[in-house]
Amino acid sequence: DAGVIQSPRHEVTEMGQEVTLRCKPISGHDYLFWYRQTMMRGLELLIYFNNNVPIDDSGMPEDRFSAKMPNASFSTLKIQPSEPRDSAVYFCASSPRGGARNSPLHFGNGTRLTVT
Amino acid sequence: AQKITQTQPGMFVQEKEAVTLDCTYDTSDQSYGLFWYKQPSSGEMIFLIYQGSYDEQNATEGRYSLNFQKARKSANLVISASQLGDSAMYFCALRASSGAGSYQLTFGKGTKLSVIP
Numbered sequence A: 001d002a003g004v005i006q007s008p009r010h011e012v013t014e015m016g017q018e019v020t021l022r023c024k025p026i027s028g029h030d031y032l033f034w035y036r037q038t039m040m041r042g043l044e045l046l047i048y049f050n051n052n053v054p055i056d057d058s059g060m061p062e063d064r065f066s067a068k069m070p071n072a073s074f075s076t077l078k079i080q081p082s083e084p085r086d087s088a089v090y091f092c093a094s095s096p097r098g099g100a101r102n103s104p105l106h107f108g109n110g111t112r113l114t115v116t
Numbered sequence B: 001a002q003k004i005t006q007t008q009p010g011m012f013v014q015e016k017e018a019v020t021l022d023c024t025y026d027t028s029d030q031s032y033g034l035f036w037y038k039q040p041s042s043g044e045m046i047f048l049i050y051q052g053s054y055d056e057q058n059a060t061e062g063r064y065s066l067n068f069q070k071a072r073k074s075a076n077l078v079i080s081a082s083q084l085g086d087s088a089m090y091f092c093a094l095r096a097s098s099g100a101g102s103y104q105l106t107f108g109k110g111t112k113l114s115v116i117p
Helices: none
Strands: A005-007 A010-013 A019-024 A029-038 A042-050 A053-056 A065-071 A074-079 A088-096 A111-115 B003-005 B010-014 B019-021 B024-026 B033-039 B046-052 B064-069 B074-079 B088-095 B105-107 B111-116
Touching (some): A005 A088, A010 A019, A019 A088, A019 A111, A029 A074, A042 A065, A042 A074, A042 B105, A074 A088, B003 B105, B024 B074, B033 B064, B033 B074, B046 B064, B046 B074
Parallel strands (some): A010 A111, B010 B111
Antiparallel strands (some): A005 A019, A019 A074, A029 A042, A042 A053, A088 A111, B003 B024, B019 B074, B033 B046, B033 B088, B064 B074, B088 B111
16 A cells, blocks of 8 residues: 655755645545644644645645645645745645544655755 | 643663653643654654553553553653664654644654664
8 A cells, every 4th residue: 555655755946936745645544734844843734634625724834835635635735935944844644534533644755845 | 732742852772772752742632642753864754653542551562662641641652672773753743632623743842762782
């Protein structure tokens, strides 16, 4: 069974450019999460979806960030325009429905974003 | 609001010895889950063990066990017989309702474990 798939693994871009990160959750998982990891702030939840619907986006830093989940097997996190302070590792994770409190999140390998 | 505290930024342990990584949490929810993840230098997040707030027994998973003390709101991870491959960052995480029916996972800052040969 394939795990959570993220692309690209690495992204280097210049300030002001648009960046799109992609995620394919595990088939059958109804929850999808986007996290950001930095040395200073650790792992922060940006947004999560349940059945393709955004439930909590309070962690999205500002209007430059947007996330979509057009169907159960695909999600994107977009940054436009990107800034150097957006440099981080972005993780996508999914978890199955039901018993939400005891369901572990399954993480992708992350996208390391560098904005110069 | 949920909060996870890991007070040990770094820990050292001799190979084959046991080590305890500390984790305390704060939540007003009565039903919640506590998770531990391992992040090796390669960067992936690996789920290790889970403890539910209503579980009467401490969780165990191979060499991993969880010392759960609900009244003290602590959920320490115990790794027995440490191996060189255990060297990694370890994160404690809490999954509870934030009041709006959401079940986000809140992470601590992590503990970097180094196993010495």
